[in-house]
Amino acid sequence: MSSEIFVWPFNLGLYFILIYSVVRSTVWFRNLSRPDKLRLQRGFFGIPFMQSIKEIFMESLLHRRIFKKNFVLGYMHMSLAFGWFLLIVFGTIEADFFGEKHLNPPSHAIFFRAFNPDHGAVGLARAYTHLMDFLLAFILSGLLLAVIKRFIPSMMGMKKTTKHTWSDRTALLSLWLIFPSRLLAESFTCGTYGSGGFLTGNLGAALASFLPAAEIAPWFWWLYSLALGTFFFLLPVTRYFHIPIELLLIFMRNSGITTGDKSSSYTEVQTHACSSCGVCIGVCQMSYAAGINDIQSAYFIKGLRSDRDIAAITANCLMCGRCEEACPVGIELGPMRLIERRQGERPDTAKRFLERYSLTGRRSTIERESTQSYGYLVREEAESADVLFFAGCMTHLTPSVISAMKKIMESAGVRYRFMDEQGGVCCGRPLMLAGRDREARELINHNSDIIWKSGARILVTSCPICYKIFRESYYLEARVMHHSEFINLLIEEGSLRLGYLHRKVVYHDPCELGRGSGIYEEPRAVISYVAELQAVPEEGTMSLCCGGSLGNLTLSSGKRALIAADAARSLTMSSPDELITACPLCKKTFGQATGTRVSDIAELVAAALPKPVKKSRGRPARVTTKSLNHG
Amino acid sequence: MSVRQANRFGFGINQSRQINYDTSDRKVRDYVTLREPSFRLCFACGGCSATCTAGEHISFNLRRMITLIRRGEIDLLRDEVTRCMLCGKCMLVCPRGVNTRNVVAMTAEAIRKLDRNEL
Ligand code: SF4
Ligand code: SF4
Ligand code: SF4
Ligand code: SF4
Numbered sequence: 001m002s003s004e005i006f007v008w009p010f011n012l013g014l015y016f017i018l019i020y021s022v023v024r025s026t027v028w029f030r031n032l033s034r035p036d037k038l039r040l041q042r043g044f045f046g047i048p049f050m051q052s053i054k055e056i057f058m059e060s061l062l063h064r065r066i067f068k069k070n071f072v073l074g075y076m077h078m079s080l081a082f083g084w085f086l087l088i089v090f091g092t093i094e095a096d097f098f099g100e101k102h103l104n105p106p107s108h109a110i111f112f113r114a115f116n117p118d119h120g121a122v123g124l125a126r127a128y129t130h131l132m133d134f135l136l137a138f139i140l141s142g143l144l145l146a147v148i149k150r151f152i153p154s155m156m157g158m159k160k161t162t163k164h165t166w167s168d169r170t171a172l173l174s175l176w177l178i179f180p181s182r183l184l185a186e187s188f189t190c191g192t193y194g195s196g197g198f199l200t201g202n203l204g205a206a207l208a209s210f211l212p213a214a215e216i217a218p219w220f221w222w223l224y225s226l227a228l229g230t231f232f233f234l235l236p237v238t239r240y241f242h243i244p245i246e247l248l249l250i251f252m253r254n255s256g257i258t259t260g261d262k263s264s265s266y267t268e269v270q271t272h273a274c275s276s277c278g279v280c281i282g283v284c285q286m287s288y289a290a291g292i293n294d295i296q297s298a299y300f301i302k303g304l305r306s307d308r309d310i311a312a313i314t315a316n317c318l319m320c321g322r323c324e325e326a327c328p329v330g331i332e333l334g335p336m337r338l339i340e341r342r343q344g345e346r347p348d349t350a351k352r353f354l355e356r357y358s359l360t361g362r363r364s365t366i367e368r369e370s371t372q373s374y375g376y377l378v379r380e381e382a383e384s385a386d387v388l389f390f391a392g393c394m395t396h397l398t399p400s401v402i403s404a405m406k407k408i409m410e411s412a413g414v415r416y417r418f419m420d421e422q423g424g425v426c427c428g429r430p431l432m433l434a435g436r437d438r439e440a441r442e443l444i445n446h447n448s449d450i451i452w453k454s455g456a457r458i459l460v461t462s463c464p465i466c467y468k469i470f471r472e473s474y475y476l477e478a479r480v481m482h483h484s485e486f487i488n489l490l491i492e493e494g495s496l497r498l499g500y501l502h503r504k505v506v507y508h509d510p511c512e513l514g515r516g517s518g519i520y521e522e523p524r525a526v527i528s529y530v531a532e533l534q535a536v537p538e539e540g541t542m543s544l545c546c547g548g549s550l551g552n553l554t555l556s557s558g559k560r561a562l563i564a565a566d567a568a569r570s571l572t573m574s575s576p577d578e579l580i581t582a583c584p585l586c587k588k589t590f591g592q593a594t595g596t597r598v599s600d601i602a603e604l605v606a607a608a609l610p611k612p613v614k615k616s617r618g619r620p621a622r623v624t625t626k627s628l629n630h631g
Numbered sequence: 632m633s634v635r636q637a638n639r640f641g642f643g644i645n646q647s648r649q650i651n652y653d654t655s656d657r658k659v660r661d662y663v664t665l666r667e668p669s670f671r672l673c674f675a676c677g678g679c680s681a682t683c684t685a686g687e688h689i690s691f692n693l694r695r696m697i698t699l700i701r702r703g704e705i706d707l708l709r710d711e712v713t714r715c716m717l718c719g720k721c722m723l724v725c726p727r728g729v730n731t732r733n734v735v736a737m738t739a740e741a742i743r744k745l746d747r748n749e750l
Contacts, residue, residue, distance in 0.1 A: 371739035423687035426718035557728035
């Protein structure tokens with residue numbers, strides 16, 4: 001039929017994007033590691049599949065997570081995604097039900113009204129037409145919000161939106177054109193034939209009263225088809241590619257695939273699943289406290305996608321994890337950045353180009369050369385101990401924390417050995433955060449040796465930085481505990497007698513302890529036991545970074561001070577007597593940023609010890625009998 | 632009397648510490664200063680060295696390292712720079728706000744590039 005030519009832009013676009021998606025997914029699947037392939041295959045035929053379907057419905061269509069953060073933004077995303085989805089589903093049903101034959105090509109559903117202009121005048125068909133009109137109106141309401149957001153971001157409660165490339169702009173324009181042109185095309189057609197629902201029917205009648213509707217209608221059908229086709233064609237090179245890729249990401253994640261420590265198909269998929277929504281920019285303290293506006297995760301991901309040299313962006317980040325926590329797509333931004341930091345120099349342009357456009361699409365990884373080496377460390381003779389206390393480098397800069405810990409452990413009768421009393425070796429985490437894993441391994445081996453030889457059942461550390469690497473990258477038999485966990489255990493077991501301090505305090509979650517290791521409850525339990533704990537504006541998973549983070553090698557001390565001052569202001573809003581933290585680095589950093597007294601949780605507990613401190617060394621400690629068994 | 636001869640007699644003479652502008656290599660200094668401008672702020676107080684984690688195990692001294700960079704004595708620097716653990720203690724004690732860890736990282740990078748004739 002010659003009148004059907006107008007559907008071809010749409011058809012071509014649709015087939016292109018379908019074929020492209022299949023090819024791309026196949027390549028990604030082929031590049032997965034064997035275990036990940038197995039995971040995905042198993043996930044596809046099991047419970048993960050159902051979870052994925054549910055998650056896709058809740059997140060990709062209803063956008064529940066965005067809803068929770070910002071109602072208007074959530075509504076905008078939902079009306080566009082869910083509305084469009086329903087329009088396609090009900091459109092297909094309509095075409096199948098009311099059309100002349102069954103199993104129509106997709107274009108018949110999309111352009112149903114163009115082929116059946118006089119459909120839906122009476123009865124069920126008429127009711128159905130109203131439903132379709134309602135869905136269209138639903139989408140258009142979201143579109144209106146999108147247009148407003150584009151020009152006045154602040155109206156949507158957004159601090160910043162990301163910048164668009166020309167392809168993004170063209171795709172955006174075609175996306176915006178799709179639904180208005182559908183509205184007008186349907187209205188003109190309905191106006192000509194006197195059909196249509198409450199929206200297209202009435203608008204059509206009004207337009208037809210003063211315009212030659214029959215002649216104008218085809219033009220808008222063409223526009224509608226062209227807008228759809230252009231959008232589909234441009235999809236792979238724009239940020240909107242995240243829409244189909246996010247579905248893939250959800251399947252992969254629910255099958256148990258994680259980022260790991262090397263770049264892989266999964267990192268590629270995550271790179272493309274970012275919607276450039278800008279949520280990560282809004283929560284980044286580097287942006288709103290230090291005025292650094294080009295390193296946030298949205299830009300990092302964009303740089304990865306466009307294969308620019310992003311070494312400086314990659315390095316200039318606190319690794320605080322706030323953006324990862326806030327990302328509605330659930331991209332593992334921290335591990336992704338670490339992978340980039342581990343990379344050595346980039347391959348040259350020609351090689352990168354070939355890699356990028358070859359069928360495998362695999363990026364080669366060049367390992368960073370070792371710059372450090374610690375062959376000079378001598379193996380120590382280790383004394384045995386049940387409980388090993390490792391203060392950590394940073395804690396040596398806060399001697400009051402060490403003496404508080406000593407007092408607490410002595411008061412509870414813990415028989416412990418102070419592993420780095422005479423100065424130890426760094427835990428390796430700072431090197432790892434700088435992408436120098438091989439060098440970090442040397443230090444890990446050195447420390448592991450001492451810990452194993454001591455035969456300790458519990459390893460207590462006062463530094464969350466050490467704590468995280470002990471738990472994640474050391475192979476140990478000892479149970480690793482942060483001192484806040486350990487003190488909590490002592491209290492629970494009744495080994496520690498404590499008074500109550502009549503102080504109002506607030507607690508700051510150190511990044512590596514909270515978001516980094518998931519320890520939120522124990523410190524709060526300990527503090528509430530000895531003092532009055534007040535709430536702060538951003539705590540728990542969205543707690544602030546103190547700015548002192550070792551995760552950033554390049555940030556200047558001036559910028560760090562800005563971040564620290566801003567965070568301290570937010571924490572001490574309720575004018576507490578004391579700001580409590582559980583990290584020597586946070587203590588040091590905040591100490592210079594606020595007039596409020598800053599103490600470590602150990603210092604607070606030590607202050608609550610009955611005076612004078614009773615030395616009870618010889619007494620067998622309860623901690624060494626009961627608790628050790630589940631270490 | 633040469634330095635070695637003097638040492639044999641049980642007393643030491645320090646080697647001349649004048650900067651020899653013929654052998655001094657300023658490329659590393661320039662590389663580091665460009666990428667970590669706070670390097671210029673160091674006034675050689677030695678606070679960093681007093682607290683250094685690596686310095687507790689081996690002769691390693693960040694203040695000395697910075698001096699070597701400034702003097703362009705690359706050969707003495709080459710080994711020295713590998714010893715730092717990037718632990719960050721020095722950064723916290725430095726009264727001048729020198730971003731010491733990045734000074735070490737950039738120096739290591741500069742020397743690697745120098746050795747490959749890329750500087
Ligand atoms: S990384 Fe996450 S939060 Fe940031 S722009 Fe992408 S999807 Fe949004
Ligand atoms: S990890 Fe923290 S500093 Fe880095 S980009 Fe995310 S929010 Fe910003
Ligand atoms: S970062 Fe390096 S120079 Fe600084 S204290 Fe640690 S080991 Fe010493
Ligand atoms: S502490 Fe700072 S100013 Fe002092 S020697 Fe070290 S780097 Fe230089």
